[in-house]
Amino acid sequence: MFKQNEVNERTVWSKILHHERDGDEGDIFAATWFASVCCVREVSGYAVWYQRRLKKNIGESGVSNGDYLLSFYATDARDDAIEFAVLAATKLAADHADPIQALDRLAAKAQRIESKNGTPF
Template sequence: MFAHKSTAKVTCVREVSGFAVWYHRALYDEKGRPMGSNGDYLLRFFAWSATDEAIEFAVNTATDAGQDMIEVRALDALIEKAMMAIKPFHCDGC
């Protein structure tokens, strides 16, 4: 289904103001064509005081409730959920 160079991973990264959980998606078919929207997606951000929660979220997200392989469809659904949580900036008179 996926080409050998395909990757999908979840990482928890220490940022300046807390911890970010990222989904890195680089999936290609056997002919090397991108499958879907590849990129780096911020799934969730945690404050410094929530280190354990950030790591737990990243591990649970990556393992999909005990699976030892990432479930790409479930992660793609999280992208959509994360995008809906972002409120677009709107400024009247800017």
């Protein structure tokens, strides 16, 4: 399994759409809730992921917290992968009142990926 800094090094584009923390500002152990879209360089191409870690575990589309592979592109299609990630994170957000609901609808058609340890990241 990859360590988080390895994934950060391979990330070519990302956008956090929602971020909040429980507890006081200074509490470093407070629970963190977020939703993000990222494009990550993989061994055989580029993966566009939707990472969902929200207080409300199940969305209106029946999507629960997890990591969703929205799309995968070949190694020579880097620009297409980044374009898809940008449009998924920004155009969907602009077209809908709630970008999380729009991404949940997209994730409902995607593949949820898990490992033995839970998240692939």
